[in-house]
Amino acid sequence: MIRVLFVCLGNICRSPMAEAVFRHMLEEKGLADQVTVDSAGIGGWHVGDPPHRGTLAVLAREGIPADGLRARQLSPADLDKFDYVVAMDEENLTGIRRLGQSRARVLRLLDLVDDLDDKNVPDPYYTGNFEQVYALVTKGCGRLLEHIQQEYGLSVRRQA
Structure with missing residues (x-):
């Protein structure tokens, strides 16, 4: 099982949005049984809270489920539990690296998107x-999924 963790500042806007979008992409491609996804925040201000109403509104409009999403704080154990720890911006990347060494590949979500000059999700x-x-x-999630599929040789299994 491949494990992906999305990280933003408080885990109520960007990272839960990325978690929901990525999970939706996995389900559409029939890969949800091979890749798990979660999200966390650098800070603990919103622990236990649902995503921001702006995130929920966009996800609802796009038909992407947000069930069960609750904010949690990033922990040092996450750096060993996940294969990818994906930051939303440079500040989050710095916060992740402050926790110590990681067996996970740590990157910004937009690092894999070639046609963008700014690699930070505002x-x-x-x-x-x-x-x-x-x-x-x-x-960014689309490119990350392509990368993971190539790296691990995952083939799309469309759902019936």
Whole structure:
């Protein structure tokens, strides 16, 4: 089982959006039994809270389930539990690295997207632009899934 963890600052906007989008992509491709996905925040301010209403609104509009998403804080154990720890921006990447060494591949979500100059997903908690974040998250998740499929030789098994 391949394990992917998305990380943002408080785990209520970007990382739960990425978790839901990535999970949805896995289900559409019939790969949900081979890849697990979770999300966490650098800080613990929102532990136990559901995603921000802006994240929930975008996901609902796109028909992407957000059931069961609750904020949690990133822990040092996550760095050994997951194969990929995916930060939303440079600040989150720094926070992850402060926790110590990782067996996981640690990267920013947009590092795998070649046609973008800015590799940081902006925080809609401050900007309010959940639409822009959804577009970036979708692009990054798609590229991450392609990368994982290539790296692990996973083939798409369409659901009936």
